[in-house]
Amino acid sequence: MSNYSIQYLEWALAGHLSFDLRAHFFIDESYFDDFFTYTPDPSNLSDILVITLSLDLLKSSPFLEGSSDPSCIHDYIVSRLNFFSSFAFQHVYFVLPELDSEPVSIFTSSFDWNFVFRPKLYHYSIKCGIVPIVIDDIFINGSKPMTNSFLRTSSIAIDPFYVGSVALRISMEVLNRILPITKLIAVDFDNTLWQGTIAEDGVENIKLPDNYFRFQHFLLEAVRKGIVLIGVTKNYPSVVNNVFDIRTDFPLSTSSFYKIYSGWDSKYSYIFNCLGELNLTNSGIIFLDDSSLEREEMNIYSSEIEAPVLDFSCDIVQQLLFNSCVRLTSSTAEDENRNKFYLENSKRNLLVDRHLTKSEINNKLQLCLHSFVVSDPSDITRAIQLINKTNQFNVSTSRITKEQFDNFSAQGHVFLAYRLSDSVGDYGIIAIVQIQPCPFSIISFVMSCRAMGRKVESAIFFDLQSRFHPDYFKLIYIESPKNKILPDIFAELQFNLDGNMFTADAALFARNECLFSMNLSQDLVP
Template sequence: MTDLFVFRNTTVEPLFGSEGVRCSGYGDISDPGEEAAACVWAYTLPVGCDIGAQIREADSYIDRLRLVLDRIGPARMCYLFTLACPYVLPVESGSGALRAAVARYDAALYAFAAARPNVRVLDFASFLGRYACGERIDWRHWFLARTAVSPRLQSDFRHWFAAERRAALMQRRKCLVLDLDNTLWGGVLGEEGPEGIRIGGDYPGNAYLLFQQGIRELARTGVILTVCSKNNEADVLEVWERNPELVLRRDDFAARRINWRDKAGNIRELAAELNIGLDSMVFVDDNPAERELVRRMVPEVAVPDFPEQPYRLPEFLRDMADRYFRIYALTAEDRAKTEQYRANAARAEAARGYADFGDYLRSLGMVLTIRRADDFTRPRVAQMTQKTNQFNLTTRRYSEADIRRIEDGGGRVYTLSVRDRFGDSGITGCLIVADGAIDTLLLSCRILGRGIERAFLRTVLALLRREGVATLSACYLPTAKNGQTARFYDREGFTPVARGADGSVRYTLDLTAADTAVDACYTIECE
């Protein structure tokens, strides 16, 4: 199956390459590329000197695109490039007609995306805008092969396009691990005291202030913030309390390791405390020796090079956000993530006060809400399939369009939301049933360790039995990260019917005899 089908009006093969890619004819929309997993609309403004003709052509693209999207339907992901202008003759500088045409075109793209969950707009014009006019277009290639965008941009384009696709599929790193001295502020706290560190005011304090503001914005988008610093913890708590210039304070961090132990070990502890994978973390530290240690000892962690001069911090911040944390659209769960992890820390602290684990579970007052997916929750379901690795029986990755296609084919998609006396964890689980089988069963790491997975499965099994389903199959597909789920179906009474050499197991379940009882410590709401 072809990965991409590209609708184009110029030669784009040097940018996309040929492996897994097929292109339309120039301006041809008759072939919908039905064999492709996804489509790209990669039209650019016509190269030429007649601005009036360019405007008319840009306006005509909107109707062509509408026809293409109608033919493709909702089942495949479609990436629409904003309108780039490789070459425009700047004669009438006071006229805004061409700019208005480009704006109309781009507005139409965003309107299509708002109305169709399988459509994503990628800002190709901004990508091309990074380069001077002489770099955007290679006239030899244009006249010989109708290549509007210079082949010399191939490497940059492929990096950009891959990052944009990951963002569209909600794939990004989860956690930012931050040093403090000469990273979040200038100077060494232990030597200069709470008032002596450089933050705010003149340079370099103003550079660190902007950096902290940017980090806070990443946290607003769901990035988990943690601290890993060689310092006296009492000194750090004091500066968080006393220094009025700080943007980031104690409550902005979901977890911290402030001690004199090696940072590789501290990072492993942070990952264990938050119950996230090391490969979901990014470590930022001004000290090259510390960065090299982490690279060697925990290679799963991303470790970008920190700038030597504070005035480089804005560029570093933008590059880090683009490389590791870009996301197409935020969900409610993203915005609440730091608070949810802090609530988990409070739960762990409360658990230590109980000798009996059952008493602890009953004290939480857990409410599990199970409902079918809808237009509001499908983006979150798709995001969870892309990101959840530990409690994920099959680790199948789906887009919103894939989820809708499963539903259109008669599948059932259930979501799980969890709340208790410490807070609301939001949508943190999903179970997909298709073609008489459990296709996907996953739970966010934030709600593991409380038996919720068992209550969720049993409730859905009861719902299926009520709808007349008598038998159900399921499978476990092993990965490097989901070993904890290897015996889950066995414990829940499923019967193994086949085992693969790779460790996979296929199961069946007689629903008429299945145990679907749920412990009284869970209040179940089905909507």
């Protein structure tokens, strides 16, 4: 890290992260010339690197010799970002340098910096797998944006509001990427979704102040991005059944919810039943309720389910975002169809008899597996997302950036995608396998948990055997806390685990039985 007020920022960031009990951090000491001179030690590498710098710092650097050319400074920053990207940090964050404003100008053209080269830095960071952080909306003394002129005329190092806000923004981005992505939100109704109680005030008289209105809009947007929303309320079903039909001024409607659970059982029992129905774990589950008793009871039942303390009289959405309570990823078509998939999965559970074999279930559901080479931009986005999000079935704990994907493809590597569907609906792209064709080698193998339990992994090896005809399958296994189930899964496939290597005779997968009654279709490798 390097910054105009590095020590104050470092202390504030350490404070935010150390008080968040969902993750444990050790923040290393740093100095304000680190951006120019810092060389990471590969033998003692931190998990996270945060890079911040100011234009004045760049301008005064002997490495740039006082350059006022925005393209020169842009190129130098890019070279340093490339240098940091060459190390195996799990996450790198880059706080974009401030805007260059008149009348105190750093550059020969402030327009070029503000509207050409600074946006290029933002997009280049993403391409390198670095998370860009923009702080233009954080104001000095709560009223003015941070620009280089304020850096020169104001002592922001002692402005607790500004430094604390920047540290909060950085900690928010850090937590958003190291904590599980939000999969399901369970929300209470009375005094949580609206102000007032249905039973006492009546449906027509409950209120929707601005903070509740924005909160409902936020939940609606979360649903559109693939997060499952359920209602859990201690009310008689007859009281809540028509609330969203009567209150048409609410952004949310009955169709926004996967299910609404109403009654007098514990709210955890409703959530537990729902997670079992959707085949989800407790990870990435958020419980929102204004009652401290309900939150404490949830914590007793499950420490994994997050039950944040919120002040519902203030901006609810801001509290959720700034405290990284609801963590969203960039949305793909797969994410937006996730709620549809969960509804379809409920139908699947009703159709099949649990006493049937895997082959009989797949045959009854008319399960189809389609394999193809990833080439379409939307499929590339989904492939990268699946590799980076998958933990349970991720054999080598792989992670990849768009730039790395392009480089591997240029070297001749093939990324095979697998799309699963059945008589009920489409699972979407559920697995990615990265192949080095000559000599044949499986570099990475990831599969979504939504496909687990269908023997899809066996059919994938059948597909790989029929495509490439290798003598053996070998996969490097890098154990993580979340993929410890893999040795058992691969043992069922007749793989041997020797040290950190899964191996199996490829001829084992030349038999049609390995398809478990799935219909397999293939697009040829170009």
